[in-house]
Amino acid sequence: MPLHLNAHHLQFLLNGALWTVVLSLVALIGGGLLGFAVALARVSPRHAVRVVATGYVQLIQGTPLLVIMFVTYFGLPTIGITISPLVAAGASLTINVSAYLGEIWRGAIESVPKPQWEAAECLALSRTQRMFRVILPQAVKIATPPTVGFMVQIIKNTSLASVVGFVELARSGQIINNSLFQPFIVYLIIAAVYFCLCYPISRLSRSLERRTGFTRALKLEAIAHD
Numbered sequence: 001m002p003l004h005l006n007a008h009h010l011q012f013l014l015n016g017a018l019w020t021v022v023l024s025l026v027a028l029i030g031g032g033l034l035g036f037a038v039a040l041a042r043v044s045p046r047h048a049v050r051v052v053a054t055g056y057v058q059l060i061q062g063t064p065l066l067v068i069m070f071v072t073y074f075g076l077p078t079i080g081i082t083i084s085p086l087v088a089a090g091a092s093l094t095i096n097v098s099a100y101l102g103e104i105w106r107g108a109i110e111s112v113p114k115p116q117w118e119a120a121e122c123l124a125l126s127r128t129q130r131m132f133r134v135i136l137p138q139a140v141k142i143a144t145p146p147t148v149g150f151m152v153q154i155i156k157n158t159s160l161a162s163v164v165g166f167v168e169l170a171r172s173g174q175i176i177n178n179s180l181f182q183p184f185i186v187y188l189i190i191a192a193v194y195f196c197l198c199y200p201i202s203r204l205s206r207s208l209e210r211r212t213g214f215t216r217a218l219k220l221e222a223i224a225h226d
Contacts, residue, residue, distance in 0.1 A: 005185060009176050016172025017193050023158045023168055026090040028151060031097025038102030043109050045127065053102070060099035066160055068092045073164040089161035089168075097154055104150065108143035109135060149205035152198045169193060 041053035060068075073088035083091070112135050120130035162171035173190040177183050 005176075005180060005182065005189075009180070010189075012176060013169065013172050013189060013193065016167060016169040017197070019167065020155065020158045020169040020197070023086075023089055023093065023161060023166070024151070024155045027093035027097045027154050027158070030090065030094035031101055031154075034094060034098035035101030035105060038098055039105035039109060040131070042102065042106040057099045057103055060095060061103075065092060065096045065157055066163060068095060069160060069164050085161070085164045085166035088164045089158070089166045093154065093157060093161075096157070097150075100150060100153075101147065104146050105139065105143050108139040108146075111142050112138045145205050145209040148201060148208060151201050152205075155197050155201075156194065 038053055038057065041049050042057070044050050044053070069088060069092040072092045073083070073085065076083060076088075116134060116138060117130065120134040125133065158168050159170035161168050162174065165171075167175070169190060173186050177186045180186065
């Protein structure tokens with residue numbers, strides 16, 4: 001007798017969705033902190049620092065997230081470092097997100113009008129003071145819409161965590177489908193849950209974009225390879 005989707009299966013999917021949200025927050029916070037450092041390094045007055053930061057961004061953006069997860073989860077144990085699926089997925093997403101957010105924020109910093117930089121210099125402020133008191137407050141307004149929009153990509157990328165055994169939304173659906181053999185219904189529900197997670201964020205991003213008067217050009221410029 002064929003099995004049918006029931007409340008227990010839906011509860012399992014919701015638990016997977018919860019872990020998707022948790023993993024997304026881990027990636028956003030961790031990637032944001034590291035990405036902020038990358039953005040500052042990309043606009044550093046020191047050439048060597050800019051070169052290293054640029055190399056990091058190009059390396060990470062040029063490497064598929066799936067490969068990063070394989071290296072983190074399956075590669076590290078070969079050198080004696082064993083980590084859990086959650087840590088592997090969180091670390092991989094953090095590294096991936098940092099490269100993209102770093103470029104988005106670098107673009108925002110460089111989009112601050114030059115007269116603002118010159119005015120800050122006229123006040124005899126140090127570079128650190130100019131950055132944190134004058135430039136970054138303006139850059140935050142520019143970077144907010146593309147940053148919010150990129151959160152959608154983070155949520156969707158969490159589905160790759162299933163390859164290291166982490167049970168998030170996509171993996172939950174795979175497990176349920178292996179017992180029910182109803183891929184159309186199961187994955188349709190998964191798609192609906194992803195839509196419910198991503199659509200409000202997309203709407204918020206577009207709303208912020210219209211409110212601040214910036215177009216999608218900043219997004220494209222920020223994530224493009226130099």
